[in-house]
Amino acid sequence: MSLALVHDADAPQTPPTAKVRGEPLAELPQDLYIPPDALEVFLEAFEGPLDLLLYLIRKANVDVLDIPMADLTRQYLEYVEVMRRKNLELAAEYLVMAAMLMEIKSRMLLPRPKPLGDEEVEDPRAELVRRLLEYERIKAGALRLDELPQHGRDVFSVEVWVEQAIAKRLPQVCAEDLAAAWRGLLNQARVRQHHRVTREELSVREHMSVMLRTLQDGAFREFQELFDPAKGVPVLVVTFLALLELARESLIEVTQSEPFAPIYVKRAGEADHIEAG
Amino acid sequence: MLSPTEVKTVLEAALLASGVPLTIADLRRLFDEEVGGDTIRRLLDELRESWAGRGVELVNLASGWRFQTRPEFQRYLERVNPEKPPKYSRAVMETLAIIAYKQPVTRGDIEDIRGVTVAPTVIKALEARGWIDVVAHREAPGRPALYGTTRAFLDDLGLRSLEELPPLDDLAGSLDLGAPPADVAPVSNGASAADAPQTDEQQAEAA
């Protein structure tokens, strides 16, 4: 039995596997001219090397469980060669499969070692057969899934108009919604608190304005100059916080030429970012 | 050739599955063969009669024929209708939560906690629903109204008393809710106010 390179004239219109069953094996001369476009469509109908192999096997009407490896491999390689020659984009999987087929074929040619005791000798084709059958099962499964009446394609849900003449629908609220809203509020409040930290926040911003006004002329001021110890520790702290906040907001420049050298502060840029007062 | 019963079956299926009213012309397109407009009309009348006494009826509207539920059944359907029911806006829900948990409160109290002004429509939406009312007036300048929740609020939420509101201890502890609202949220700068919903009026109407 031989697996022939078969190119049905109508192959491009229907996937080759659909043509397999019950069809006499058509043998065509190997040098048959195949229009490149037709071949491309024909080959694109395959989902991959397993699909192509299944087609070749089914087309030749041979038993998957007893694949004539030499014929199958030759046949497969012819297809791959055609694909390569026609510069069709050849997925790497096809080449991997080619290598695998040749390996199986060569192992089949080697004399089978005698079984040792009860140990069974694995047929070199076993893994390929397992994969082919598995893929064939899934292919069939895919077809069967596609046959099921599908919502949105074969069946549609019924959704008759709900006539609402009597009362306007009102939003429903449950107690948990309420708790959620309250927690949301608390979270917002906490976020606000984080940003504000304390009531001093206000006076920090106040001091930021005061400091910006002090630095209005754009000249460098020495760091110490900006603090008035006479106003007490809280004000010193707030002033310092204001300085840090201004630096963070890039409203002032703080410079120091080297460690322990005097620190100078200068207003950054010209724009007035903070509203006075 | 379809029998009148078969034609009626197809008409019924088409009308039940159609989200929009179908005209006689639409319905005639269902069939390969010629089915006269008069025949369709007569079969639709028969169909309508055969649905008498059900929860769904076939009606003839200006835009065509459609099946619709009878209004009397709406009270059942709205309990199960899995379509998203209308929702109150965040502004309404937060205001309601504040009134429920902190009552009696003035509008000023609510504004202090929420950090934004409360649109009159928000209060009105809750009053119209019968969930809040004015319980007293605070003895303060302007004698602002103090709002509280009503019995209808408890009924609608399936609560027997305010004590059955979900407890909030987990978060409440982190914030001093007992303190005067002034301590809670004197928002003065634009930054945090910008996060808060500013369009209470529209939000209330979104309900």
Next chain:
Amino acid sequence: MLSPTEVKTVLEAALLASGVPLTIADLRRLFDEEVGGDTIRRLLDELRESWAGRGVELVNLASGWRFQTRPEFQRYLERVNPEKPPKYSRAVMETLAIIAYKQPVTRGDIEDIRGVTVAPTVIKALEARGWIDVVAHREAPGRPALYGTTRAFLDDLGLRSLEELPPLDDLAGSLDLGAPPADVAPVSNGASAADAPQTDEQQAEAA
């Protein structure tokens, strides 16, 4: 107190009005009074029978009960609503079949079975349809996503559970895949061809 007939009328109206499947629990919520789940189930069965022979049927799906048109009537209905339904490629359908029958599976598992790489668009198409989702990640290098089918998949294919999927086994049927093929009695060519899954028409359609 409603009579069983009245309960059935309400059930019918609710199901006809709902585009999505309703569970027994949903349906029990229709009624003020207590209506047992068993009663509802019995009435639903009666309702289903009363719709026999119509263009619309009541079906029991994974997510509940729903009225939907019968597939046989689609040829009429599509004339009024000529919207083209989504048609999935073989790559998509095979990937779906692998996920449905072998779940949970990684993309690598799918590629092993199909013997080709799975394009991201294939997975995305199925995810977009809501038919598959990531159910977990395999504890392996790269923690690949494990895909499974969703409830919506079952609903859309008219199934209540994965057990109702068309069986795969009868294909290679009696074959013990574990045994070395050489030991298996050769099946005559005719027989194996008869076992073959291809049905010409469908394959042609899938083109």
